[in-house]
Amino acid sequence: MASNSVAYKCPNCSAPLDFKPGTQKITCDYCGTELDAAALEDLFAKKEAMAAEAADKQDEKWDTKVAGGDWTAEEAAAFKTFVCESCGAEIVADGNTMATECCYCGHAVMIPQRFDGMLRPDYIIPFKKTKEEAKAALKEFYDGKWLLPSLFKSQNRIEAIQAMYVPFWLFDSDVDAYATFKAEKVRVYETSDEQVTETSHYRCLRSGSMSFAKIPVDGSEKMADDYMESIEPFDYSEMVPFSNAYMTGFLADKYDVDAETSAPRADTRVRQSAIDVLTETVEGFDSCSCEEATVKKQAGNVVYAMAPVWIVTTRYEGQPYTFMMNGQTGKVVGSLPYDQKKSLFYAALAFAVTLPIVYYVAKFILSLC
Amino acid sequence: MKKLMIHLALAVVCIAMVLGSAAPVMAAAQQAQVEQKAARPAKPETVGPVVDQAKILTQAQVGKLTEKIKAVEEKHQVKIGIYIMQSLPAGMVAGKMANNVLDKYYANGQNGSIVLLLAMGSRDWYISTDNTMRQRIVDGVGIDGLKEMFLEDLSDGNYAESFGAFVDGVDKYLAYYEETGEPYDPAEEFSWVAAVVAVLVALVFGWGFREYLISCMSNVAPAAEASAYLKQGSFQLAQSHDNYLYTTVTRVAKSKDNDSSSSSSDSSHGGGGGKF
Numbered sequence: 001m002a003s004n005s006v007a008y009k010c011p012n013c014s015a016p017l018d019f020k021p022g023t024q025k026i027t028c029d030y031c032g033t034e035l036d037a038a039a040l041e042d043l044f045a046k047k048e049a050m051a052a053e054a055a056d057k058q059d060e061k062w063d064t065k066v067a068g069g070d071w072t073a074e075e076a077a078a079f080k081t082f083v084c085e086s087c088g089a090e091i092v093a094d095g096n097t098m099a100t101e102c103c104y105c106g107h108a109v110m111i112p113q114r115f116d117g118m119l120r121p122d123y124i125i126p127f128k129k130t131k132e133e134a135k136a137a138l139k140e141f142y143d144g145k146w147l148l149p150s151l152f153k154s155q156n157r158i159e160a161i162q163a164m165y166v167p168f169w170l171f172d173s174d175v176d177a178y179a180t181f182k183a184e185k186v187r188v189y190e191t192s193d194e195q196v197t198e199t200s201h202y203r204c205l206r207s208g209s210m211s212f213a214k215i216p217v218d219g220s221e222k223m224a225d226d227y228m229e230s231i232e233p234f235d236y237s238e239m240v241p242f243s244n245a246y247m248t249g250f251l252a253d254k255y256d257v258d259a260e261t262s263a264p265r266a267d268t269r270v271r272q273s274a275i276d277v278l279t280e281t282v283e284g285f286d287s288c289s290c291e292e293a294t295v296k297k298q299a300g301n302v303v304y305a306m307a308p309v310w311i312v313t314t315r316y317e318g319q320p321y322t323f324m325m326n327g328q329t330g331k332v333v334g335s336l337p338y339d340q341k342k343s344l345f346y347a348a349l350a351f352a353v354t355l356p357i358v359y360y361v362a363k364f365i366l367s368l369c
Numbered sequence: 370m371k372k373l374m375i376h377l378a379l380a381v382v383c384i385a386m387v388l389g390s391a392a393p394v395m396a397a398a399q400q401a402q403v404e405q406k407a408a409r410p411a412k413p414e415t416v417g418p419v420v421d422q423a424k425i426l427t428q429a430q431v432g433k434l435t436e437k438i439k440a441v442e443e444k445h446q447v448k449i450g451i452y453i454m455q456s457l458p459a460g461m462v463a464g465k466m467a468n469n470v471l472d473k474y475y476a477n478g479q480n481g482s483i484v485l486l487l488a489m490g491s492r493d494w495y496i497s498t499d500n501t502m503r504q505r506i507v508d509g510v511g512i513d514g515l516k517e518m519f520l521e522d523l524s525d526g527n528y529a530e531s532f533g534a535f536v537d538g539v540d541k542y543l544a545y546y547e548e549t550g551e552p553y554d555p556a557e558e559f560s561w562v563a564a565v566v567a568v569l570v571a572l573v574f575g576w577g578f579r580e581y582l583i584s585c586m587s588n589v590a591p592a593a594e595a596s597a598y599l600k601q602g603s604f605q606l607a608q609s610h611d612n613y614l615y616t617t618v619t620r621v622a623k624s625k626d627n628d629s630s631s632s633s634s635d636s637s638h639g640g641g642g643g644k645f
Contacts, residue, residue: 011614033615043612050608147582176607183611190623197619205610211603215595229592269595276594277604282611335587343579351575358574359567363560 011035011043011182011203043203050178050207061300062266064259067169068119068304075120075244089222090254104222104313104322119255121242123170123305125234127163127250127327134161134310134325137332141323146346147338152316160314163327165247165306166228167219167255171212171266172301177274178207179293183285202285206278209298212270216307217262219255224322225265230333231326234307238328242306252306259302271295416450416474418442419532423455423489430529437536445543447502448478451532456490463488463642464633467497471638480543481505485535486642487523494523495633495642503639505546506539506553508632512641514555515542523645 009016015030026035083090089104129137135158142153181204188197214236218228240246274295282288308327313320316337323334418438419431426434438449452470457463467486475482481502486495496512506515518538522531545553632641 035615036613039612039614043614046608046610046612145586147586174603193623194620195623197621198616199619200616201614203612203614205608205612206606207608208604208606210605211600212595212598213600215598224589226589226591230589232592233597266595269592272594273596273599276596277599281606281609333588335589338583338586343583346582347575347579349575350578351571354571354574355567358570359560359563362563362566362570363556366560366563367556 012201043205046205047180050205053178053207062171062173062259062263062297062302063300064263064302067259067302068121071120087222090256104311119304121167121306122303123239124165124242124246125236125239125305125307125328126246127308128238129308129310129325129327129330131161131163131310133330134163134327137325137330138312138323141332141334142336145336147342148336149316149339149342152337158312158314161310161312163250164309164311165250165252166223166309167253168216168228168305168307169219169259169262169266170214170216170303170305171263171270172214172299172303173266173270173297174209174211174299175270175274175295175297176207176209177278177293177295178205179275179278180205180291181279181282181288182291183282183288185284186286203291204282204285204288206281208278208281210274210277212273214303215266215269216305217265218307219257219259219262219304220253221256223253227322227324227333231309231324231329231331234326234328239305246306250308255304259304263300263302267297270297418450420450420452420474423453423487425453425489425528426532434529434532434536437533441536441540441543442478444540445547446479447539447543448475448482449536449539450475450482450484451487451535452484453487453489455488457488457493462633463491463493463495464497464640467495467640467642468633468635468638471497471499478502483539483640485532487645492644493642494520494645496640497633498639500637500639504552506542506639508634508639508641510554510556511542511552512639514553515539516641516643517555520643520645 010028010031010033012033013028013031015028027033028035084104087104138158138161142148183202183204185200185202186197187200188195190196216228216232216234218225220228271293275290275293278293279288279290310325310327312323312334314323315321319337321335321337323332325332417431417435419426419434421431434451438451441447442449450470452467452474454466457466463486466488467484470486471482471484475484476499478499478501481504482499483502483506484497486497487493496506496515498506506512515535515538519531519534522528522534542553545551634640
């Protein structure tokens with residue numbers, strides 16, 4: 001005998017619901033949630049329609065072929081590459097630059113080689129911050145760090161700061177986003193002998209489209225992604241078409257992660273931001289959480305750009321420490337070493353200050369019980 | 370015969386005159402005696418330290434408790450009474466009754482007097498103190514601290530243990546006062562529970578503060594989103610549906626206020642009481 005039931009999942013516990021069309025209320029056999037049949041039918045109809053629409057749209061691929069161009073013979077002749085014997089980093093500089101040490105590992109010897117071709121950048125963000133400004137910003141970065149070892153500051157070779165153009169892929173994308181949210185409205189009221197909390201549960205469906213412009217992802221494997229993302233943002237209004245004139249006197253890193261490989265990093269960030277944008281449209285509820293989301297890229301474009309970064313690599317107790325400054329905005333990022341003894345001293349100080357306060361507060365609370 | 374009659378008449382007149390002149394003097398003397406008696410503190414009627422009208426204690430328990438009370442009385446030169454009634458007189462509150470019992474049976478302790486009165490019918494308890502004892506066992510924190518020592522046993526029906534704890538408490542409070550010159554305040558006593566809580570919280574705070582300082586040493590963090598690169602005005606909301614699913618209701622019973630503390634303190638009595 002053919003069954004006339006339709007299988008749905010309970011919105012509360014995801015258990016299968018035995019929904020008989022024509023009935024008004026459905027009760028989940030597993031969690032006991034009572035649902036309005038009409039509302040459930042409507043919810044799943046909209047959800048199915050949205051899923052079908054999302055499935056129809058294909059996720060476009062990034063158009064990475066347009067990123068970068070070819071060097072002219074003159075430009076190619078003006079550059080030289082340096083390969084660090086210590087860490088293997090391949091760095092590009094104009095013919096006049098004599099690097100004295102590797103900006104990644106601080107190794108002193110580098111051998112000039114013939115420039116080997118690479119994609120010509122589309123854009124470049126010129127350096128705005130001078131070496132003096134970079135040094136001042138780094139000194140300021142050290143200030144107020146209670147756990148900074150005294151020796152680190154006194155022995156730090158801040159003079160060894162170097163300017164470098166870092167390769168970045170800039171991703172443009174238009175996306176369609178679909179998401180369902182679980183939302184709640186809470187009403188609390190009191191009767192003469194009870195406090196009553198009524199929680200109304202809703203399922204909210206949202207879809208929309210949006211565009212992102214120039215999401216930067218660094219194209220250098222040696223540059224840690226988290227460092228490069230930490231010095232964001234860059235002011236793209238000052239970005240200009242690439243000219244090798246801007247490279248004079250600066251080192252430049254040669255990209256070793258192509259746009260195709262860098263794209264997932266941009267996709268992850270776009271997806272999260274798209275969900276955030278849709279979440280902001282779920283209004284009038286006391287709480288809201290995303291249950292599921294689909295983000296489809298409708299168009300994606302990539303350009304290749306060089307971004308200015310000041311870099312200091314120094315060593316302390318055998319460990320390398322790298323600090324970077326956005327050469328355009330002056331934002332400094334880095335991880336400083338900390339003094340274990342100082343950290344334990346401050347922990348003990350906090351313990352000693354907190355102990356009597358908490359003791360008397362706890363004693364007072366206990367006396368009220 | 371006539372002479373005899375005259376002598377008798379004279380004698381009667383003389384007696385009458387003597388009595389007439391002596392009456393005001395006697396009345397005045399009587400009045401003075403009453404006034405003198407009123408001016409002197411009333412001498413309390415004599416009862417034992419434990420009066421058990423409700424018969425909740427055995428003779429052995431009364432004897433043991435009496436011994437204990439007498440020892441404490443002698444040690445601190447005070448008067449202690451435990452007065453157990455079946456029920457309070459009509460219209461009388463426990464505090465007032467306890468004050469009356471103290472004045473009637475336990476007044477004039479050299480270093481003060483204290484009475485614990487119980488009314489079994491209405492399950493009232495009340496501690497009454499005179500002004501001297503009030504300096505040693507103060508109203509409020511002092512009585513509350515004393516209450517904590519015996520009330521649980523009292524509520525559980527462990528009467529002998531409860532009264533023993535009351536006497537021990539009085540002993541402890543008085544000993545503290547004699548040693549320090551200050552009334553005992555339980556709030557000033559070292560609390561192991563509060564100490565353990567404080568050590569744990571302070572450890573977590575100290576370690577958390579250390580972790581915070583360590584985290585300040587680095588500002589490197591991966592970017593999880595790209596909201597800074599969203600084109601202004603590019604967002605178009607295509608669909609927006611809110612579907613009501615169901616409502617859950619939770620009910621929490623309000624806590625009843627069980628604090629039935631009462632006080633019948635006046636200018637010559639202190640103390641406090643409640644229900645057990």
